[in-house]
Amino acid sequence: MTTTGTATREPRGEPTGSGFESLAEREKAVRELVARTCLTMDAYDFAGYLDLCHPDFRYTITTYSPELRKDITWLDHDFAGMETLLEVLPLHASDHFLRLVMSRHLGVYTVAYSENDTRAAVVSGLQVFNTARDGGVTELLAVAKYHDVVALEGGEAKLLVREVRLDTRMLGETGSLIPF
Amino acid sequence: MSRNATEWRRRPTLAPTHYVDPRIYTDRALFEEEREKIFKKVWSVVCHESEAPNAGDYRRCRHMSGKELLVVRGVDMKIRAFYNHCSHRGNLLAMEPSGNARRITCMFHQWSYDTRGNCVAITRQKEGYQDRVSRKDMGLREVRTEVGLGGFVWVNVDDGCGPLEEFVGDSLDYLKEELSAKPLEIISYHKAVVNSNYKLWYDTNSELYHDFLHHHNRKIALIQPGYWDRRVHVHDHGHVSVDSMECRYDAYEGNDGRQRRLGWPGGEVACHKLIDLFPTMTFILRAPAFRLDTMVPLAPDKVAIEFRGFAVKGDSAEDRAARVRDHNSIWGPFGRNLPEDEIAIVGQMMAMKGGDDSAYVLHGREEPSIQNEIGMRHYYGEWSKWMERGASDPFGNRAIAAAE
Amino acid sequence: MARTGTQWRTRPNLPLTHYVDPRVYTDRSIFEEEREKILEKTWAIVCHESEAPNAYDFRRCQHMSGKELLVVRGKDMKIRVFYNQCPHRGNVLAYEPSGNARRITCIFHLWSFDTKGNCVEITREKEGFQDRLSRKDVGLREVRSETDMGGFVWVNVDDDCGPLDAFLGDSTEFLRGELTAAPLEIMCYHKAIVPTNYKLWHDTNRDLYHEFLHRQNRLIAMGQPGYLDRRYHLHVHGHVTADPSVNSYENIEKGSGVERRMGWPGGESALHKLCNLFPTVTYNMRPPALRIDTMVPLGPEETIVEFRGLGVKGDSPEERRERLRDYNSFWGPFGRNLPEDFIAIVGQSIGLNHGRGSPYILHGREEETPHSEVCIRHYFAEWSRMMGRTAADPFGELPAVAAE
Numbered sequence: 008m009t010t011t012g013t014a015t016r017e018p019r020g021e022p023t024g025s026g027f028e029s030l031a032e033r034e035k036a037v038r039e040l041v042a043r044t045c046l047t048m049d050a051y052d053f054a055g056y057l058d059l060c061h062p063d064f065r066y067t068i069t070t071y072s073p074e075l076r077k078d079i080t081w082l083d084h085d086f087a088g089m090e091t092l093l094e095v096l097p098l099h100a101s102d103h104f105l106r107l108v109m110s111r112h113l114g115v116y117t118v119a120y121s122e123n124d125t126r127a128a129v130v131s132g133l134q135v136f137n138t139a140r141d142g143g144v145t146e147l148l149a150v151a152k153y154h155d156v157v158a159l160e161g162g163e164a165k166l167l168v169r170e171v172r173l174d175t176r177m178l179g180e181t182g183s184l185i186p187f
Numbered sequence: 188m189s190r191n192a193t194e195w196r197r198r199p200t201l202a203p204t205h206y207v208d209p210r211i212y213t214d215r216a217l218f219e220e221e222r223e224k225i226f227k228k229v230w231s232v233v234c235h236e237s238e239a240p241n242a243g244d245y246r247r248c249r250h251m252s253g254k255e256l257l258v259v260r261g262v263d264m265k266i267r268a269f270y271n272h273c274s275h276r277g278n279l280l281a282m283e284p285s286g287n288a289r290r291i292t293c294m295f296h297q298w299s300y301d302t303r304g305n306c307v308a309i310t311r312q313k314e315g316y317q318d319r320v321s322r323k324d325m326g327l328r329e330v331r332t333e334v335g336l337g338g339f340v341w342v343n344v345d346d347g348c349g350p351l352e353e354f355v356g357d358s359l360d361y362l363k364e365e366l367s368a369k370p371l372e373i374i375s376y377h378k379a380v381v382n383s384n385y386k387l388w389y390d391t392n393s394e395l396y397h398d399f400l401h402h403h404n405r406k407i408a409l410i411q412p413g414y415w416d417r418r419v420h421v422h423d424h425g426h427v428s429v430d431s432m433e434c435r436y437d438a439y440e441g442n443d444g445r446q447r448r449l450g451w452p453g454g455e456v457a458c459h460k461l462i463d464l465f466p467t468m469t470f471i472l473r474a475p476a477f478r479l480d481t482m483v484p485l486a487p488d489k490v491a492i493e494f495r496g497f498a499v500k501g502d503s504a505e506d507r508a509a510r511v512r513d514h515n516s517i518w519g520p521f522g523r524n525l526p527e528d529e530i531a532i533v534g535q536m537m538a539m540k541g542g543d544d545s546a547y548v549l550h551g552r553e554e555p556s557i558q559n560e561i562g563m564r565h566y567y568g569e570w571s572k573w574m575e576r577g578a579s580d581p582f583g584n585r586a587i588a589a590a591e
Numbered sequence: 592m593a594r595t596g597t598q599w600r601t602r603p604n605l606p607l608t609h610y611v612d613p614r615v616y617t618d619r620s621i622f623e624e625e626r627e628k629i630l631e632k633t634w635a636i637v638c639h640e641s642e643a644p645n646a647y648d649f650r651r652c653q654h655m656s657g658k659e660l661l662v663v664r665g666k667d668m669k670i671r672v673f674y675n676q677c678p679h680r681g682n683v684l685a686y687e688p689s690g691n692a693r694r695i696t697c698i699f700h701l702w703s704f705d706t707k708g709n710c711v712e713i714t715r716e717k718e719g720f721q722d723r724l725s726r727k728d729v730g731l732r733e734v735r736s737e738t739d740m741g742g743f744v745w746v747n748v749d750d751d752c753g754p755l756d757a758f759l760g761d762s763t764e765f766l767r768g769e770l771t772a773a774p775l776e777i778m779c780y781h782k783a784i785v786p787t788n789y790k791l792w793h794d795t796n797r798d799l800y801h802e803f804l805h806r807q808n809r810l811i812a813m814g815q816p817g818y819l820d821r822r823y824h825l826h827v828h829g830h831v832t833a834d835p836s837v838n839s840y841e842n843i844e845k846g847s848g849v850e851r852r853m854g855w856p857g858g859e860s861a862l863h864k865l866c867n868l869f870p871t872v873t874y875n876m877r878p879p880a881l882r883i884d885t886m887v888p889l890g891p892e893e894t895i896v897e898f899r900g901l902g903v904k905g906d907s908p909e910e911r912r913e914r915l916r917d918y919n920s921f922w923g924p925f926g927r928n929l930p931e932d933f934i935a936i937v938g939q940s941i942g943l944n945h946g947r948g949s950p951y952i953l954h955g956r957e958e959e960t961p962h963s964e965v966c967i968r969h970y971f972a973e974w975s976r977m978m979g980r981t982a983a984d985p986f987g988e989l990p991a992v993a994a995e
């Protein structure tokens with residue numbers, strides 16, 4: 008995929024190559040898509056989350072380890088892999104992890120469209136917070152960036168690639184059965 | 188029947204070797220004593236040689252005794268370990284977790300050391316010390332180190348300790364082939380600071396009764412042929428090993444019907460071999476992935492656990508990718524098993540706070556199968572030797588209860 | 592006149608009963624001793640029965656002694672309280688603050704318990720334990736509990752304690768109407784972890800002299816007729832009640848159209864009744880809402896304070912809304928009073944500076960008004976009795992005075 012990098016064309020109110028009514032509509036669709044992935048995952052609405060994903064979806068969680076001086080990948084799934092992972096979650100540890108209150112806070116930094124208008128590369132800042140069920144104290148679990156590629160086809164936006172690039176490498180006490 | 192206080196505190200009908208007093212997990216004085224009597228006396232792995240592959244590479248590590256260490260590969264390619272501690276005013280020499288330096292220079296007043304721990308520069312030495320301090324007396328503190336048994340860097344901070352070989356005994360023989368057929372290479376590292384006692388993590392690593400906790404393990408092992416035929420074996424110095432079986436990874440939904448096909452040099456495809464080394468280490472081979480746990484106990488109710496994943500040096504790109512995937516599927520911070528184990532040991536500590544009143548913690552299962560708890564009993568047998576205390580009555584004040 | 596160091600450290604010219612040594616609020620060994628001699632010996636509320644309204648409901652609570660508890664309503668509708676701890680390897684049974692379960696199953700090795708605390712399943716019992724261990728010996732630890740004084744679940748972890756009745760004496764008599772006319776129901780809950788000593792919170796709850804701090808109280812109570820005619824009443828075991836005050840809420844809520852009209856069954860709408868129970872519980876009745884404070888002291892300078900707001904069972908939605916509004920206006924986490932009290936007790940903790948700050952804390956006011964500090968003196972009299980130490984001289988450093 009090629010992206011224009013700096014191509015932030017002003018919405019002009021005319022149809023786009025990828026089937027959106029206007030550039031403004033296209034921009035809105037991209038931003039909402041990214042936000043909805045957080046909202047659905049926060050709500051453990053896995054079907055809703057997968058609905059946002061492209062059939063060729065690829066999801067990874069990666070980080071750089073200064074200990075090993077190299078990149079580490081901690082989770083790597085295609086659509087089917089992600090689907091089963093989420094499906095089986097309730098069977099793990101009496102669904103303890105599905106009771107956690109996780110909230111993903113997102114800020115979209117940049118959106119860059121490809122020349123042929125069918126892809127958007129989106130970089131967002133992410134913080135994941137954990138709120139204790141008992142008493143409700145909130146702590147920061149992780150900071151990361153989403154490096155997303157959004158597929159734009161027929162007036163629809165779908166998440167094609169997501170790399171969760173973690174800054175945080177110690178993830179609470181237990182790590183997480185639930186993807187960010 | 189539910190129990191009142193007297194019944195709750197009554198010793199179980201089991202032999203005293205078959206349970207422990209929960210205070211061994213919560214008591215501050217016992218913890219300090221463990222540090223003196225055990226952590227500062229026995230061998231443990233602090234990292235793998237592939238974490239410092241080139242001449243001049245260093246790796247900052249923490250020994251289980253709490254001591255900061257600097258593991259350095261010299262220009263002679265030999266690995267040495269030093270206190271990560273400047274001889275001048277005690278500053279930490281390496282602040283980065285890893286790096287490469289021909290000379291290790293302290294940032295504070297810029298004293299320098301070579302990779303053998305010799306002090307090679309004292310800034311304005313003559314002006315300040317005249318002939319009163321000599322560089323040759325200002326070397327780093329080097330600790331007993333051996334690199335072996337799979338390329339691990341073993342350290343003992345007690346200069347008077349016996350050899351590593353004697354400490355490990357025959358406990359690792361069971362993995363000898365796998366650890367020597369080809370060199371290992373690190374592929375994953377992460378750590379977790381967990382509000383629990385380090386021995387609770389070790390217990391969990393050495394008992395398989397809690398396979399019930401892991402949906403993944405129930406599917407791939409517990410309900411599969413061969414599971415119950417496995418036995419737990421004890422070795423000198425408190426170490427334990429567990430027989431292998433061929434696990435059926437394809438039976439776990441999350442693997443999408445994929446069995447682990449890539450094996451491990453010298454080992455069998457989909458084998459599961461487990462060795463626990465007293466007091467803080469676990470080697471687990473689930474071919475094609477290999478995991479090592481080490482721990483730095485920070486307080487009775489706090490432990491830093493380090494998890495390392497290994498592959499085989501010279502892997503093809505595909506093989507490497509398969510090992511990484513299989514390691515992470517259960518053992519990474521987003522894996523299926525590790526978080527489950529961790530909530531269990533955190534849960535144990537939540538309940539044990541205020542420990543002297545709580546029930547005895549049982550290690551009482553005896554059966555000719557993998558769920559025999561002889562592993563934990565063997566551990567506490569060793570623990571009692573070093574500590575000169577029985578684990579079921581560490582303060583010698585439970586006798587009255589026993590007499591009841 | 593400002594004081595020199597010596598003057599600052601000189602004991603006040605008051606009897607030993609009229610001030611305390613600041614170390615009773617900061618010293619670690621005193622705190623541990625309080626746990627043993629007071630917190631593990633006396634009755635305290637852990638929750639309200641409406642928090643587990645249905646058969647098989649459970650509520651995870653923490654007792655003031657620090658112990659994890661599980662409050663369970665059985666299918667016989669009776670409430671029982673257990674340690675939230677698995678007798679097997681000591682894991683917590685419930686991680687969730689509340690839920691509903693016919694059987695309580697530990698996640699670790701799947702041992703199960705019924706709502707009476709009987710162990711009803713040991714996974715692979717015969718295989719592992721043969722006849723050496725019986726289910727009937729590994730029931731949960733049940734603690735003394737009584738559901739009383741408005742449907743609150745009272746717990747004492749000392750099996751040999753006296754009955755709740757005897758502990759409360761006649762202290763709750765003047766609230767009996769309100770607590771019995773209709774069943775209560777919990778309507779809100781929140782907790783705070785405060786870096787201060789638990790007794791400072793309780794002092795503040797007792798002490799009406801500090802109403803100067805609260806704008807709301809100045810407006811609704813302090814200027815009202817009869818305000819200064821009220822007296823404290825001392826009861827057994829250090830408990831204290833204050834004569835009700837008449838409040839004119841319209842003084843603060845003027846112009847907003849908000850009025851407190853609704854009363855409380857068995858009580859009068861404008862009367863504020865306060866009952867402080869040694870060592871950690873406060874009943875605070877400000878119709879139309881009742882607030883209950885309970886505490887779990889975590890350390891000498893760290894305390895969990897739990898706040899419960901109660902309404903009347905069967906309230907209409909409008910009534911409930913009004914009770915909640917009135918409760919929250921003072922006492923919710925966004926209320927006008929609670930944050931003010933907190934800054935005061937946190938400020939005290941800062942001022943005490945781990946016992947090295949101010950030399951003596953005064954409780955010396957004597958007057959026939961609600962500004963008498965007899966309420967706090969009465970608390971420390973009980974405290975001194977149970978601790979076997981004088982609060983003004985907890986370490987017996989005053990031989991001369993002791994002879995007085």
Ligand code: FES
Binds near residue numbers: 677681700
């Ligand atoms: S700790 Fe509860 S079943 Fe083992």
Ligand SMILES: [Fe+2]
Binds near residue numbers: 391397401524528
């Ligand atoms: Fe496990």
